[in-house]
Amino acid sequence: MTNITLNRLFSHIFCYLAFSAIGFGVCAQTAQFEYDLKITADPTKRAAYLKQSGEVPSPYEQVFSLVKGSMSVATVVDKVDIRKDQYHINSTGNLAAVLATVLNDQKLLRDSVGAITNVGMVTNTYQEKRGNTELLIARVEKNALNFYKISSRTPPVGSAPYSGRLLDMLTVGYQFIGRELPAKSVALPVTDGRSLKTYTLVRGEPWDFPFDGGNVRAIRYYKTTSKEDTATFEVWFSEKEHVPLRSVIGLNAQYGATIQVDLKKIPKFQ
Known part of the structure; x- marks a missing residue:
């Protein structure tokens, strides 16, 4: 075996061990996740x-009025790029053919950039645009999370005190890659680009999840609700x-x- 081959072998081994040891490792890890988005609505x-x-x-909300009962309305593709000390997640949601025609091919665009730390992903900037609505931006600046519309070069439209950990609507789903799932x-x-809320996720039951023609063992986590926040959220x-x-x-x-979002296939990081 040549020295070049040995060097490549040791490099791959080193990358694998580093990824396993600290969750994300020193080597670039990229993967594309594709989801089917289904809506059950009562117009x-x-x-x-x-x-x-x-x-x-809003123009984007028109999709709710077009749904009768339950139907698949969009495909969402998340491109996840994880590096030594930073990450980038870009997400695009494309409406199904009929809805795209009716709603002028509106899209759900989201983007998250931040750091990789010993507690996982920590958001620095989150952006979201729903169809023809204004671009929403949440950005950490000094000791505050500032909220913008259209451009962060304009004065913020709101602000929330910030220190320590911060997630967004994208990173909350990928937070535990390479890390242990919470036991409790x-x-x-x-942040959703408009405000900052604390979600308490409760660990639920494990079960065999019907997936990709077979069964995959999964753990359910669900968000607590209150009178002020009645929206529910659960993730497997x-x-x-x-x-x-x-x-x-x-x-x-x-x-x-x-809204139900189902992963079509578990990709491998490359």
């Missing part, structure tokens, strides 16, 4: 709420890879809708 509930409140639905409840500060992480197999978001009663 009459949303219509009644809008009539009572006088609110006007865990409190996670999460694969017991082996700790990736999100399914996420279910029960929107507030004013929307009359539930």
Whole structure:
């Protein structure tokens, strides 16, 4: 075996050991996750709420009025890039053909950039754009999480005190790759680009999850609710890879809708 071959072998071994030891390692790790997004909606509930409140639905929300019962409405692709001390997740949601035509090919665009630390991913900047709505930006600046619309070069439209750990709507699903799943409840500060909330995820039951033509052992985590925050959230992480197999978001009663996101296939990091 030549020295070049040996060097490559030792390099691959080193990368593997480093990745295993600290979760993300010193070598670039990239993977693409593809999901099917399904919505179960009752348009009459949303219509009644809008009539009572006088609110006007955003262009992106029109998808709820087009759903009758339960149907797959979009494909979401997350590109996850994990490096030694930083990460980048880019997500694009494309509507199904019929809905794309009706809604002028609106997309759900999200992007998260931050650091890799001993507690996992820590968000620095999160961006989200839903269809024709304004771009939302949440950015950590000094000791505050500032919120912007359209551009971070304009004055912030809001702010929240910040110190320590921060997640967003993308990193909350990939937070445990290469790390142990929490044995008990865990409190996670999460931003959606508009505000900062603390989600308490409770560890639920393990079960054999029907997936990709077979069964995959998964652990369920679910968010606690309150009178002020009635939206529900639950996610099933694969017991082996700790990736999100399914996420279910029960929107507030004013929307009359539930969003379910299912991973199509577990990818391998390269």
